[in-house]
Each structure stands twice: as structure tokens, then as C-alpha cells.
């Protein structure tokens with residue numbers, strides 16, 4: 565076989581993520597910021613669901629971060645409280661790429677959650693304020709009634725952020741980039757954060 569260039573050279577993983585994310589935003593028809601969030605109970609029972617990546621970069625926290633927002637009283641919220649570590653997975657189907665990110669989680673500062681909540685569409689604010697996310701619901705009408713009640717109080721949708729609706733920042737310890745290559749000779753590069761910063765190595769696909 566001919567020698568070939570690495571498609572994923574060693575570089576700063578945040579810069580590489582930003583470049584791939586920009587391509588995904590340009591190329592993915594739907595929710596390029598959708599990612600699977602895996603959490604686990606302290607007994608190591610795993611669970612996974614999709615959330616939206618709302619902010620990322622080296623400026624977030626001491627070692628950079630990836631931020632999503634949710635209800636801290638949800639199933640994932642309870643798991644995060646008891647075991648504050650998670651794994652994220654972004655898969656961009658049309659680009660044939662995936663990124664895996666792992667590390668500990670912390671709640672974002674209150675002013676950051678306030679600012680993001682205030683930036684959301686009024687209906688989304690009402691909907692999340694009215695939701696006991698992950699708890700049983702007897703009928704959809706019950707939820708819609710709650711939304712309508714809140715709307716009556718806050719006709720412009722300016723409902724305050726419920727304290728349990730917040731963001732979490734994952735501080736990455738490992739970031740793995742995967743890209744499809746011809747004939748399934750795919751390419752993977754794993755970045756690991758150590759005391760002296762990020763190192764990386766290729767992994768067999």
C-alpha cells in the first residue's frame with residue numbers, strides 16, 4: 565500500500581474539534597450539535613440519551629469544557645449528582661466522523677445558566693419550567709395544562725429559570741476523533757490530557 569497522510573494530525577484537540585464542528589454545522593442537515601450523553605449510577609449501571617452541545621472551548625474552566633443544559637432532577641441529573649462523570653458522543657453521519665469525549669462534570673455557574681435560559685425561545689422556557697423531566701406523567705394534557713398556567717402568569721414567556729434547570733460542563737480527559745477512510749481502513753486518534761497538557765496517539769480502528 566502507498567504511504568498516506570494522517571487525516572487526523574496531532575494538534576490542539578479543542579481546535580480540531582472546532583474545525584470538525586464547523587464542518588458539521590455547514591454539512592449536517594439537522595442538529596449538528598446533538599450528542600449522546602452517557603451517565604452511570606454509582607453501581608455502574610449505564611444510561612444514555614441525546615442532548616445538545618451548547619458551548620465548548622478551552623476558555624471554559626481550567627482545562628476547557630463541553631456544556632449542555634438539562635433538568636438536574638431528571639434521571640440523568642440524579643446519576644450525575646451521585647456519580648459526576650460522563651461520556652459524550654457526537655456522530656456526524658454525512659461527514660462519516662465521530663468524536664468521543666470523557667471526563668468529570670460540574671454544574672455551570674448560575675449566571676451562565678441564567679443567561680442561556682433567558683436566550684431560549686419563550687415556549688421552550690415555559691416547556692422546561694413546566695416539566696418534571698423523567699418523572700411519570702399521567703396524561704399529556706396534564707403537562708400542557710401546566711404550560712398554559714405558566715403562560716397565563718408569564719404571557720411573554722419570561723418565566724424565571726427554575727433552579728434545577730441548569731447546565732453541566734464536562735472537563736475532557738480523553739477526546740477521540742474517528743474518521744471513515746476507504747475500505748473501512750478507518751482512522752482514530754486519541755488525545756489524553758496529562759499534567760503537561762495533551763498527548764495523542766493513533767489507535768487501530
Ligand SMILES: Cc1cc2nc3c(=O)[nH]c(=O)nc-3n(C[C@H](O)[C@H](O)[C@H](O)COP(=O)(O)O)c2cc1C
Pocket residue numbers: 595598611612613614615616617632633634635638639640641697698
Ligand atoms: C436531538 C435531541 C436533543 C435533545 N437535547 C436535549 C437537551 O439538550 N437537554 C435535555 O435535557 N434533553 C434533551 N433531549 C431529550 C433527552 O434525550 C431525554 O429524553 C431527556 O433529557 C430525559 O433524559 P433522562 O430521563 O435520561 O434524564 C434531546 C433529545 C434529542 C432526540
